[in-house]
Amino acid sequence: MLDPRPHLGEPLALDLLNTRWMEDGPQDLLTDVDGLRVWLSSAGLADKAPADERTLAALLAARSAIYDVVRHGTHAALNDVLEHGRIKRRLTDDGPDDLPEVTDPAWLPGWLAAENLLHLIAKAPDRIRQCAHPECVLFFYDTSKNGTRRWHSMATCGNRTKAARHYAKKT
DSSP: OOOOOSOOOSOHHHHHHTTEEESSSEEEGGGSHHHHHHHHHHTTOTTTSOOSHHHHHHHHHHHHHHHIIIIIOOOHHHHHHHTTEEEEEEEETTEEEEEEEESSGGGHHHHHHHHHHHHHHHHOGGGEEEOSSTTOOOEEEOOSTTSOOOSSOIIIIIHHHHHHHHHHHHO
8 A cells, every 4th residue: 555645755753743634534544554554664664663553552652742742842741652762872883873772662663753853853843843724734844944934835735825815815
């Protein structure tokens, strides 16, 4: 099954949030293990975690925790997710290496997404955004030079917003 989501390519934490979207009503990729399998593959984690009910439950907990941080600024649930793992640092022949260690493989994808959110927050928390279109629920990390991007996609939500504004002026 191909990934049906309308917006891909965001950092892992935001990509996890974008497993919910609007298209003829609310959609959710993570309603079952088949959707989990699609997301794991899309995220490059298919060979790193089992596609089963336990992983799905852990990933849904991580998605909810990330959403709470991004939308409401509450972080207790994210810290609970982060308790399931740590980064083991070591020096190899190729240089420094960071190896994620989780208490249970089912938590690896959710833990990696939570860890990714920490990096985004440390780098530029104001660049984590939800699409400005009033009917869109997608998130993006603003990589524009001046930091003024408003839509997850100019081709879809940006154009719809501009067209609606133009139509309102004409009537």
